[in-house]
Amino acid sequence: MNTEIFGIIAMFVLTAVFGLPLGKYIAKVYAGEKTALDPVFNPIEKQFFKISGIDQNAEMNWKQHMFSLITINMVWFILGMFVLMNQGWLPLNPDGNPGQSADLAFNTSISFVVNCNLQHYSGESGVSYLSQLFLMFLQFVTAGTGMAAAAVIFMALRERTTDQLGNFYNLMVKSCTRILLPLSIVVASVLAFSGTPMTFEGKDTIVNMQGDTVQVSRGPVAAFVAIKHLGTNGGGFYGANSAHPLENPNYLTNMTEMIAQMIIPMAMIFAFGFFLKRRKMGWMIFGVMTIGFLVLAIPTVIWEINGNPAIGHMGVDMSAGAMEGKETRLGSAASGFWSIATTVISTGSVNSMHDSAMPLSGMMQLLSMMTNAFYGGVGAGILNFFIFIILAVFISGLMVGRTPEFMGKKIEAREMKIAMIVALLHPFLILVGTALAAAFPSITAATLANPGFHGFSEMLYEYTSSAANNGSGFEGLGDNNPWWNITTGFVLILSRYLPIIGPVAIAGLLASKKYIPESAGTLKTDSATFGVMVLAVIVIITALSFFPALTLGPIAEYFTLR
Amino acid sequence: MxxxxxxxxxxxxxxxxxxxxxxxxxxxxxxxxxxxxxxxxxxxxxxxxxxxxxxxxxxxxxxxxAPNHGNGEVVVQHGKKYYTNLGQTFTEDKYFNSRSSAVDYNAAGSGGSNKGPSNPEYLQTVQARIDTFLLHNPEVKKSDIPVELVTASGSGLDPDISPKAALVQLKRIARTRNISEKNVQALIEANTEAPLLGLLGPAKVNVLKLNIALDQAK
Missing domain, CATH: 1.20.5 (Single alpha-helices involved in coiled-coils or other helix-helix interfaces)
Structure with missing residues (x-):
């Protein structure tokens, strides 16, 4: 068991160690400074923009940014619907998988366009290789979309007054080519050399040693799995996601995939500090996020290591921990750790089945998505955290009786209104969605895989995962039907675009305001005290909004499992 | 108006x-x-x-x-091809048994049972697995059965068991195959894969490789 604990610590420390230089590099990319990869990517990007007729140096204000973002996202959505519904007759379909139904294609297309990857299908039978490659394209560009939105905030918070915030297409494409692509090539190569398939041949048929005939799904897996983590998308090539021994063949690949999914969210925070030359602020944010992450992760690892008390009472050797839904080569500790990492950073890939996790581990997974701001998805994490900073600035400003200011800009009623709407939207979508599902048992009861409190948790998890654009699930839920496809589809749209538009709007409004130099009367927003304030705001909002729902699900289940 | x-x-x-x-x-x-x-x-x-x-x-x-040209790692035994990273159903007494699978080790699909920890029906299934194991391994004490042998994996394709889960089946294998316990133990030790670099992650035994070695040993 000790080696399992070392494994987790190594993963976490390595991520931070690699994240720091990556953050420096990301800051350089967004600032347009020289990097070692310029000779490779300058000509490629130039061709992209020339063919598309885009002037990559045309500066945009925040509204133009959002308009470009929404337009191109709409193009991806429509193209996605077309590919998924027609994959049956389109090429690269060696297994002859049929086209998706309209409601499933709607859900799949949306969930990949919003970087969620909810996946109400199983990769082996639900999509063709062409669709997989198209979804992989979305995993690149939607991650780039989130990062571009975060970069707009970086631009807006510089010490100046402007409405010129860079070019959306330029930021989006550079995020994909210069940050996601090189790292994906490294990760995919590690996977390919560890036994992950990368082939275009269809299913193989073999006869097992005991004589049963089984099939083996293959495909271009290595390329897909790399970007699914680096872009914090999380959509698996196979149904079992990274629990599948071909997606995640050994402990080395598990560490690689773990580091891959956490590194960019961490590096974005460091990039924030480097870009704005406010490293102390960067460390403050990193500190708050790390405390939040550890508070969620450590108890979960302990609960998973201790295992299921109901099985313990049967008298077997429990030293392996809670092994239902877990893989031997990964172990219960690394699975518990992954389950929190993947939920705080909105990846949503799984290496164990969350549905079978201990009740309170399930609660921690839910809480990770309910806060949705500890590291967070690529780009989206900074955006969500930004909202909490604005709220904390306002509240602490009121407490000490000063005009709330952040980075030399006054926070006024308009910014506060936007921040409140975004902060309240998240609990609203989750709780109203779950309440509706619970109010129509005639439709939803049959889709639950478990009775009692756990069944309620399955519904709560599905909407939480959708609203956090996470994409993991309590997978026992029978979610491929019109109710779940359509309701979660709408939750996905609202919970992606409003939390992008809101923070970018606030940043855009702040950028156009007069810059007030720091004085003795300024509230210090890079101090540890302010960090505690932000953490308090996050805890209060989450606790007040979600505690009642959590008592009906995981907490109630915990007390029945003695 | x-x-x-x-x-x-x-x-x-x-x-x-x-x-x-x-x-x-x-x-x-x-x-x-x-x-x-x-x-x-x-x-x-x-x-x-x-x-x-x-x-x-x-x-x-x-x-x-890469070694297998992107087709997944395979091993060929008596002209039959097996994927080393994919588990197989091993329920016969002469083989080291693998873990339970929600998809019967058919890699056309994948997935776990998704049973919640408090699900009464699920807990009955686990109890039944314990009873079955004790029936096939009468020399084993209940408290020595590692929990992973009576639970289903996340992928349904778990190729491994822990060294403990192999050792607990040692007596049965020796008895059924009529070979000495020492030889079986040597096989288990030879097929135990240490943690990464000796200190990261769990030790494990690939059930397919172990059973192939077992078939070759006789």
Missing amino acids: SSVSGFSRLKRVTIKYKTWLVVSRRQPKNKAMKTNLFPAIKLTVVTLIFFSGVYTAIIWAVAQL
């Missing part, structure tokens, strides 16, 4: 329409299309070719250099 207010409303609407015409002429609709929609479509096409095509081709080329 009503006709007057209706007329004035009509007038207001007309004025609104006229101002809209002026505004929209100032910024014609097809300009918005030109500045956003067409570039977005074109950019989508080129990036689609690049990330779905070029990137995939690069990784495919890299995989051709």
